[in-house]
Amino acid sequence: MFLTDYIATFGRYLQLMWRVLAIPERWRMFGREYIKEMANLGVDSIGIVMLISFFIGAVICIQIKLNIASPWMPAWTTGYTTREIMLLEFSSSIMCLILAGKVGSNIASEIGTMKVTQQIDALEIMGVNSASFVILPKILGLITMIPFLVIFSAAMGFIGAYATSFVGIINFDDITAGLQHEFNQWYVWMSLIKSLFFAFIISSVAAFYGYTVEGGSFDVGKASTNAVVSSSILILFSDIFLTKILS
Amino acid sequence: MIELRDIHKSFDGRAVLKGIDAVFEDGKTNLIIGQSGSGKTVLMKNIVGLYIPSSGQVLYDGRDINDMTKKEKALIHREMGMIFQAAALFDSMSVLENVMFPLDMFSDMNEADRIKRAKYCLSRVNLDGTESKFPGELSGGMQKRAAIARAIALNPKYLFCDEPNSGLDPKTSIVIDQLIHSITAEYKMTTVVNTHDMNSVMGIGEKIIFLAGGKKEWEGTKDDIMSSTNETLNSFIFASDLFRKVKEANK
Numbered sequence: 001m002f003l004t005d006y007i008a009t010f011g012r013y014l015q016l017m018w019r020v021l022a023i024p025e026r027w028r029m030f031g032r033e034y035i036k037e038m039a040n041l042g043v044d045s046i047g048i049v050m051l052i053s054f055f056i057g058a059v060i061c062i063q064i065k066l067n068i069a070s071p072w073m074p075a076w077t078t079g080y081t082t083r084e085i086m087l088l089e090f091s092s093s094i095m096c097l098i099l100a101g102k103v104g105s106n107i108a109s110e111i112g113t114m115k116v117t118q119q120i121d122a123l124e125i126m127g128v129n130s131a132s133f134v135i136l137p138k139i140l141g142l143i144t145m146i147p148f149l150v151i152f153s154a155a156m157g158f159i160g161a162y163a164t165s166f167v168g169i170i171n172f173d174d175i176t177a178g179l180q181h182e183f184n185q186w187y188v189w190m191s192l193i194k195s196l197f198f199a200f201i202i203s204s205v206a207a208f209y210g211y212t213v214e215g216g217s218f219d220v221g222k223a224s225t226n227a228v229v230s231s232s233i234l235i236l237f238s239d240i241f242l243t244k245i246l247s
Numbered sequence: 248m249i250e251l252r253d254i255h256k257s258f259d260g261r262a263v264l265k266g267i268d269a270v271f272e273d274g275k276t277n278l279i280i281g282q283s284g285s286g287k288t289v290l291m292k293n294i295v296g297l298y299i300p301s302s303g304q305v306l307y308d309g310r311d312i313n314d315m316t317k318k319e320k321a322l323i324h325r326e327m328g329m330i331f332q333a334a335a336l337f338d339s340m341s342v343l344e345n346v347m348f349p350l351d352m353f354s355d356m357n358e359a360d361r362i363k364r365a366k367y368c369l370s371r372v373n374l375d376g377t378e379s380k381f382p383g384e385l386s387g388g389m390q391k392r393a394a395i396a397r398a399i400a401l402n403p404k405y406l407f408c409d410e411p412n413s414g415l416d417p418k419t420s421i422v423i424d425q426l427i428h429s430i431t432a433e434y435k436m437t438t439v440v441n442t443h444d445m446n447s448v449m450g451i452g453e454k455i456i457f458l459a460g461g462k463k464e465w466e467g468t469k470d471d472i473m474s475s476t477n478e479t480l481n482s483f484i485f486a487s488d489l490f491r492k493v494k495e496a497n498k
Contacts, residue, residue, distance in 0.1 A: 026351065026352050028351070029352060113338075114338075117338075118335040119336075119337055119338070121297060121329075121331065121335065122329065124296075125295055125327055125407075126327075126352065127320075127321040127323075127327075127353070
């Protein structure tokens with residue numbers, strides 16, 4: 001029963017995506033919506049991403065210094081480990097889990113409200129492909145903005161790590177040495193590639209839950225929660241496969 | 248002209264519409280009336296193509312909407328305007344942007360002409376000065392009028408109104424009814440209104456279809472209602488003391 005429900009839901013998701021990935025009817029209108037969504041989903045998330053990344057970068061640095069570093073290990077270990085954690089996991093996967101909460105619930109509740117207040121029906125009556133008009137700019141908007149969020153997140157994590165040197169926890173030069181030690185450029189690309197997949201998962205799954213809402217405000221809230229839970233689980237699962245494939 | 252032929256619609260084996268036949272003529276305000284749950288909204292959704300009938304045909308000038316290609320369907324939808332129960336204005340857009348939306352999507356006018364047309368439509372429904380307001384800043388009646396302005400922006404051939412007076416006071420309801428009626432005559436549209444508001448029935452009902460239990464129980468004009476002997480219709484129309492007294496006075 002559970003399996004058939006899951007397959008049926010996945011089938012409906014694919015059907016919706018088939019409608020979403022249509023050529024826009026009016027490029028002028030699509031462009032307007034696309035820019036709006038980049039601002040709404042991407043630019044408006046910069047603040048929270050930078051704030052969280054700064055503190056996580058600082059905390060990772062402090063924890064490693066206090067719990068792992070020893071006289072037997074090189075002084076650059078703390079900076080090096082902080083860099084690897086930020087680049088390989090935090091700035092892509094964990095940051096996207098955070099965005100699944102912020103952006104995912106936003107998309108699901110916005111589209112869900114449009115559905116229950118018949119705004120989606122109004123689009124259909126006008127002869128507009130509502131799925132494509134409403135969802136496609138959100139998916140492409142988030143995919144466009146996510147690499148910038150990943151870069152901002154990593155950069156703020158490093159700044160957070162540096163900030164700990166100002167409170168005397170670690171030496172500034174040791175962090176610099178650690179951040180520069182055996183730097184592998186591919187890790188940055190890996191982080192960016194993973195984030196693109198996660199951005200698609202967040203926006204499309206949230207849009208699916210919003211678009212298929214039936215009922216009222218209670219159901220919109222439920223759809224919003226389901227969107228966050230489902231996209232978080234999918235991000236975690238796909239993280240394993242993507243890490244394996246890209247490493 | 249819109250013609251319905253033997254429309255049936257079921258959900259999970261439960262029949263909601265049971266063989267509806269009707270003709271909605273051009274330039275007339277056609278009303279579908281009936282109690283809540285009688286199938287009015289489902290019938291309207293079948294007419295506009297939001298639902299596909301389980302069986303039967305919905306003919307627009309002789310062509311079945313459900314036999315049309317995707318492209319033909321999109322074109323016929325562009326000839327439709329619809330006013331929803333909750334107005335269904337786009338929250339994220341101003342009133343002017345809402346009215347301009349169909350023009351932005353489907354017309355080849357330049358921006359100045361689109362703005363001019365949208366402002367004309369707003370003035371037609373007496374909403375001058377609300378261009379920059381958002382739907383949330385408007386009263387229920389103003390939202391309905393903005394929805395009418397959006398619906399007529401592309402000069403539609405068909406206008407559909409799903410309970411346009413729902414949630415409005417009697418005076419505002421009359422304003423909305425008269426607006427729908429006058430616009431129908433002005434643009435020679437085929438207008439179909441779902442309602443259970445008796446003021447609308449007696450005010451603008453040029454042709455009325457009464458649904459009960461998913462079937463067409465009665466058909467006629469507002470004048471025919473007074474002399475109708477259909478018990479189901481009479482128990483619905485003359486449920487209130489006021490209308491019973493009006494009927495008595497007319498005898």
